[in-house]
Amino acid sequence: MRLFELLLLLSNIGLFALSILLKKGLRRIPVFVASGIAALLLIIHGTVEGFRIQLVFPFCITVLFLAVSGYRYYKKKDVRKIPRFMLGSAYTVIAIMLVVTAGLLYAFPVFKLPEPKGEFKVGTQAFHFVDTKREEIFDKTSDGKRELMVQVWYPAQAGTGKLAPFIPDTRILSYMAANYGLPGITLQHLKYVSSHSYSGAKVSSAQTSYPLILANPGFGSSRFLHAAQAETLASHGYIVAVIDHTYNTFATEFPNGRITTSTTNDLFSSDHDYRTESGNRDKLGKVLTDDVAFALDQFELLHSGRIPSDLKGRIDLGHVGTFGHSIGGATAYDASYDPRIAVGIDLDGGLYRLRDREGLQKPFLFMNSESEFERLKLVMEDHIYTDAELKRLGNSRAWMDQVAVDKKLELERMRETVASGGQFLYIDHTEHLNFTDVQFISPVFKWLGITGKIAPERANAVINAYMLDFFDMHLKNRGGSLFEGPDSRFPEAKNETSLL
Secondary structure (H helix, E strand, C coil), rough: CCCHHHHHHHHHHHHHHHHHHCCHHHHEEEEEEEEHHHHHHHHHHHHCCCCCCHHHHHHHHHHHHHHHHHHHHCCCCCCCCHHHHHHHHHHHHHHHHHHHHHHHHHHCCCCCCCCCCCEEEEEEEEEEEEEEEEEEECCCCCCCCEEEEEEEEEEEECCEEEEEEHHHHHHHHHHEEEHCCCCCCCCCCHHCEEEEECCCCCCCECCEEEEEEEEEHHHHHHHHHHHHHHHHHCCCCCCCEEEEEEEECCCCCCCCCHHHHHHHHEEECCCCCCCHHHHHHHHHHHHHHHHHHHHHHHHHHHHCCCCCCCCCCCCCEEEEEEEEEEHHHHHHHHHHHCCCCCEEECCCCCCCCCCCCCCCCCEEEEEEEHHHHHHHHHHHHHCCCHHHHHHHHHHCCHHHHHHHHHHHHHHHHHHHHHHCEEEEECCCCCHHHHHHHHHHHHCCHHCCCCCCCCCCHHHHHHHHHHHHHHHHHHHHHCCCHHHCCCCCCCCEEEEEHHHH
């Protein structure tokens, strides 16, 4: 909770208390003065911090008390007595409004992203790429080419640029809220959340070039929801490019103001049989993998200067990695077959196009949530689901049998990769969305089981530590200590590579 919004809420509580506790003849001046203070705090809050919908009740209460107390203070004659029932009802409504406000401020805080701990300041800028060789297949109303927005975080010169918002494209916030089943105005306060990255900052001159990491958000996510991971890696000397896979995000805004939303969910339906669903996921996956290859092509052009940019000559294309979350993790795996990519990380994502390739023969880290690890264990143990379990899952036995067949093939692919220097671990007490910045948006998500029991800041610290160590080991020829055995600093990380 920000300072002045907290003071505004406390001033409203104080006004409420004065109105109830002071006798009628003694409350006129104190309530008027307190109303003036609350009004001043309201103005300062709006000017310095910015208004947000979660504080609409204190805004109304402040104006109401100022109007009523001002009227009572300046009126010469006695004011007509308000019936006790009406006064009691008004006080009850105000009390409910204050409690609801406190709940809303708790549920939707203007949070702070974890500060990156590396030696570099972080810069950020967006790039718009158009693939003239590929038709866009997910927009049924257009025959245009495939377009991508890519957000880049990189080591920056100290003292350059201006801190960027967590989500600079504020028009997409209403789509983000709708994606989580909330009214469109609910998440507008996220425009006040700051990142730790400087917009348009100059690339740090501390090194001649920096390794490149390409990152992929999950289904219905956004490039901005991996800011904490990108900032951490960039602060340790990496150029991190997070790709908005168009039509697979909840919303993407392009430089001309056009906004695209998710249409790839049309590929999936409860009416489909398992093979149709699986085939559609492979179809989507191929587009996402091709996006990564195309983005890497563009970074080669940026490095050479054929696309004008401050990144010219600063990208170490001999050391390229990739990571992703959910289907973006599968994308990282599939894209790693590209010989230009040396190493990858899959954050809690099941693989696709399993029958198209043999196992990946290069260093790759599979990092899972606890719940996903438990599901994989059931497959390893040939678990037979009871009728009650199938009902809870909402799937038929035939469906789950086919899932098991594909998961066993997936595990075989993972075994083949682990045999070539890969690793397999899970993070205790995590759920799927602990691998994104969604975990910071609301503490209520933990209650709903959307995120795990682990504190978001702790989950972020553990995940980032293992990602950084793995990339350092394979892209910078240093580190790797976290994969030598259990580490007392991170007891939540469970290395289960031996299971594969």
